[in-house]
Amino acid sequence: MLLVSRKNLFSERIRLAISVGGVALSVFLIGILLSLYRGWDEKVGDYVERVPADLWVASEGATDFINAASALPESAGTLLGLLPEVETVSPLIVRPLALTKEGDDPDNDFEIQMVGYDPAIGLGGPLAIVEGKSPPGPGEVVVDIQTSKRYGVDIGDRLVRGAESLTVVGKSSGGDFVFAQVAFVTLETATDFLGLNPETRRTFFLLALKDPSETEALAARLEASAPGAAFFTGEEFADKTRDRIMGNILPILVVLLIVAFIVGLAVAGLTIYTATVEKSREYGILKAEGFTNRFLYRVVFEQSLVTSVLGFLLGTGATVLVAPFAQDLVPQFVVFVRWQDLLGISGATLVMALIAAFIPIRRLAEIDPVTVFKG
Amino acid sequence: MATPEVILSLEGVSKVFGSGERAVTALEDVSLEARAGEVVLVMGPSGSGKTTLLTIAGALLRPTLGTVRLCGTNITELDETRLASIRRDKVGFVYQSFNLLEALTALENVRLVASHGTRNGTMPQERAKELLAMLGLGHRLNSLPKHLSDGEKQRVAIARALAKTPALMLADEPTANLDAERGHEVVELLRQKALEMNKSLVIASHDHRIRAVADRVVWLEDGRLRTES
Numbered sequence: 001m002l003l004v005s006r007k008n009l010f011s012e013r014i015r016l017a018i019s020v021g022g023v024a025l026s027v028f029l030i031g032i033l034l035s036l037y038r039g040w041d042e043k044v045g046d047y048v049e050r051v052p053a054d055l056w057v058a059s060e061g062a063t064d065f066i067n068a069a070s071a072l073p074e075s076a077g078t079l080l081g082l083l084p085e086v087e088t089v090s091p092l093i094v095r096p097l098a099l100t101k102e103g104d105d106p107d108n109d110f111e112i113q114m115v116g117y118d119p120a121i122g123l124g125g126p127l128a129i130v131e132g133k134s135p136p137g138p139g140e141v142v143v144d145i146q147t148s149k150r151y152g153v154d155i156g157d158r159l160v161r162g163a164e165s166l167t168v169v170g171k172s173s174g175g176d177f178v179f180a181q182v183a184f185v186t187l188e189t190a191t192d193f194l195g196l197n198p199e200t201r202r203t204f205f206l207l208a209l210k211d212p213s214e215t216e217a218l219a220a221r222l223e224a225s226a227p228g229a230a231f232f233t234g235e236e237f238a239d240k241t242r243d244r245i246m247g248n249i250l251p252i253l254v255v256l257l258i259v260a261f262i263v264g265l266a267v268a269g270l271t272i273y274t275a276t277v278e279k280s281r282e283y284g285i286l287k288a289e290g291f292t293n294r295f296l297y298r299v300v301f302e303q304s305l306v307t308s309v310l311g312f313l314l315g316t317g318a319t320v321l322v323a324p325f326a327q328d329l330v331p332q333f334v335v336f337v338r339w340q341d342l343l344g345i346s347g348a349t350l351v352m353a354l355i356a357a358f359i360p361i362r363r364l365a366e367i368d369p370v371t372v373f374k375g
Numbered sequence: 376m377a378t379p380e381v382i383l384s385l386e387g388v389s390k391v392f393g394s395g396e397r398a399v400t401a402l403e404d405v406s407l408e409a410r411a412g413e414v415v416l417v418m419g420p421s422g423s424g425k426t427t428l429l430t431i432a433g434a435l436l437r438p439t440l441g442t443v444r445l446c447g448t449n450i451t452e453l454d455e456t457r458l459a460s461i462r463r464d465k466v467g468f469v470y471q472s473f474n475l476l477e478a479l480t481a482l483e484n485v486r487l488v489a490s491h492g493t494r495n496g497t498m499p500q501e502r503a504k505e506l507l508a509m510l511g512l513g514h515r516l517n518s519l520p521k522h523l524s525d526g527e528k529q530r531v532a533i534a535r536a537l538a539k540t541p542a543l544m545l546a547d548e549p550t551a552n553l554d555a556e557r558g559h560e561v562v563e564l565l566r567q568k569a570l571e572m573n574k575s576l577v578i579a580s581h582d583h584r585i586r587a588v589a590d591r592v593v594w595l596e597d598g599r600l601r602t603e604s
Contacts, residue, residue: 003487004476011478285474288435289488290463290539292456370435372474373426373547 002295004286005302008279015271016307022267023311023352024318027345029260031319032326034341037246037253039334040178044245047175047182049238050127053090053206054215056237057222058230064241065094066113066177074200076229080207085218088208090123092116093190095203096180101151102158102165110151111180112143116190123206126184131155132170138189142170144181150331159183164193177245178332261348264311268356272304276360280367287369296364301357308353316342379410381444382542382575383432388441390427390598401427402438402598409543409575414566416589417579424598425579426547432577433466433545434458446542463491467536467574469565471548473528475520481507481531482516489538499538506534510564526557533565537572544569546578550585562588 009016048056048065057080062070074091081089093116098109117124119135126134130145132155147153148171158165166185175182185193209215219231232240276283283296319342323335390402401424409415417425430436431443434450435458443450445465450458468474475484482503489506490499507516510530520528529549536544546565550558562578566588569576578589586592594601 003479003483007476007478007483281474282476285476287459288433288462288468288474289491289535290459290461290466291491292459370430372470373430 002299002302005299005306008275008299009303009306012275015275019268019271019307020310020314022271023264023308023349024314026260026264026267026352027312027315027349028318028322029263030257030345030348031316031337031342032323032335033253033256033260034345035319035323035335035337036333037249038338038341039336040249041242041246042336043334044177045238045242047127047177048241049234050174051124051206051234052208053123053234054209054212055207055219056232056234057205057207058203058232060228060230062230064244065237066096066241066244070094070203072202072205072229074202077202077205080205083218085209085211085214086207087210088121088123088206090118090121090206090208091187091202092124092204092206093187093194093196093202095190095194097161097194099159099161099166099183101153102160108151110147112147112183113175113177113180114190114194115175115182115184116187117184118187123208124204126170126172127174128172130171130173132168134170134172134184136169136185136189138186139165139167140169140185140189141166142172142184143168144175144183145171145173146176146331147181147183161193166193176334178334179245261352264349265352265355268304268307268311268352269359272300272307272356273360273363275303276300276363280363281372283364284367284369284372287367288372293365296367297357297361300360300364301353304353304357305350308349308356312346312349316345379412379573380446381408382411382446383407383409383577384442384444385428385432385438386442386444388428388431388438388443390424390431390436391439400598402431405441405595405598405600407593407600409577411542411575412570412573414569414576414578414588414590416586416592417577417595418581418583418586418592419595420581423595425581425595427598428595429545429547429577429579432543433468434461464539465542467539467541467544469529469532469536469544469546469549471551473520473525473532473552475528475531475535477520480517480519481512481523481527481534484520484531485534485538488535491539503534503538506537507531509568510534524557525552526561529553529557529561530564533561533568537568537574540572542575544574544576546576546580548580548582549578550580550582555584558582559584 058070059072077089077091080086095114097114098111100106100109126142134142136142143153153168155168157168215233222231320337323337326333327335385405385407388402388405392399392401417428419425431438445461450461485503485506486499489502510533512530515527549561553561562585
């Protein structure tokens with residue numbers, strides 16, 4: 001690093017602190033927003049992706065797990081079970097609903113995604129049990145661990161909806177969709193609790209195939225021969241579920257990311273520019289002494305680069321340190337810090353440094369060294 | 376004894392700022408030479424064109440007419456990059472207001488220029504220390520300009536001008552911001568070092584007290600060279 005760059009930068013500590021702070025704030029915001037996006041992206045499709053089903057069958061028009069506007073007759077499951085490629089068929093009843101913990105104010109309700117499954121088959125049930133028992137019996141429910149943490153639901157509690165209630169008997173993990181979590185009951189409990197009519201209606205059928213390599217071929221064949229039904233691979237269904245939620249969040253996130261970038265750029269750019277203007281006379285002296293414009297550009301760029309690197313380190317450090325605490329305080333604040341994202345942010349910071357250094361270049365070029373002869 | 380080499384030569388130099396009715400002639404048909412080991416004092420009232428003469432001689436400003444030669448090179452037609460390298464290698468400036476970089480210590484101010492200019496076999500750090508010690512500032516190496524007296528600042532500026540081992544030294548009103556005693560001391564020092572190192576020294580000033588240091592005095596009035604003594 002050039003002597004002039006280093007000295008100019010560190011002789012104005014307050015300006016440096018403001019500049020580094022601005023870049024750090026920007027990096028922190030970008031880091032947190034990206035981590036939040038990654039965290040949500042991972043969570044919202046996690047359950048669907050991890051359920052060991054090769055094919056998800058829904059009624060035509062149903063697009064994902066959240067928008068579970070799917071209704072299939074139980075007989076469809078029987079027909080699917082007759083296919084030679086199919087090993088297991090598991091019916092699911094999925095409904096979003098609001099519940100209250102017994103004894104709580106009815107206004108303190110919370111959203112869950114109720115999943116009724118057949119414990120005898122198991123497919124589509126809890127991914128992992130953290131506490132208590134599974135499968136649930138009649139009138140019993142296994143809630144997600146995040147439901148327990150966020151709403152203080154514990155084993156033995158009763159969850160109420162109107163005149164109906166369910167007893168919590170277990171806690172599972174892997175069913176957090178951030179804004180709601182899955183809660184598992186048996187098919188019969190779901191039918192009774194939701195008052196479904198006719199009782200034979202199912203939301204999805206999960207298929208496990210004898211040869212999973214035939215999944216896509218079978219889906220295509222069924223798609224063509226079974227109008228009124230839609231067939232998705234597990235990965236495809238998980239992606240569509242993610243897209244449904246993240247597709248709404250992404251535009252907002254992009255705007256916030258751009259704003260964060262502009263904040264960092266504005267602070268770095270303005271401080272570098274004002275520093276350059278204030279030092280115009282000194283740059284004029286350097287020109288008079290035979291230093292070229294290129295040397296002066298380098299001085300400014302190095303100051304901008306060091307400011308940005310310090311801001312990046314501070315902002316990244318804050319992201320890595322603050323994210324877990326934020327997650328503890330606000331359970332919906334699900335973050336996942338990826339090194340690839342940090343690498344991307346370092347690239348954005350470098351762009352920030354380049355643009356911030358570019359702003360005063362014209363000013364530098366215009367400095368007339370003759371002016372330094374004026375007392 | 377051989378005649379000393381001509382370091383600076385101005386032939387029929389004129390400088391006009393602006394154009395048309397608003398044109399201002401700062402210099403008109405000025406011819407001047409300065410040789411190695413010679414001290415030329417350019418005197419004249421404020422606005423007479425002294426600083427313009429110095430900036431043209433120092434490859435900072437192009438004349439409107441005429442030719443400027445530095446160490447035999449016609450610098451009139453050179454591009455900005457070549458002019459910058461001429462200033463870097465051949466010209467040392469001493470300014471009225473010292474013009475030190477405020478964030479750099481005395482040593483760093485001199486070292487910066489020493490490391491940028493022509494190498495003379497000595498490391499920039501060592502050369503900067505030597506020069507500052509030679510100018511009586513060995514104990515102020517790590518002082519920032521704001522902690523130096525005006526006289527000390529001007530001595531640092533002289534060390535900086537010498538750090539490049541220039542052939543030509545140009546001093547613009549070097550005593551203007553100094554009291555009589557310090558002013559005389561600084562000009563005497565400039566002359567002494569210029570002679571020791573066989574530099575050509577051109578001083579622009581309206582301070583009559585420093586006439587004694589000059590080998591030649593040139594009078595400039597309204598941009599014209601009046602007399603030489």
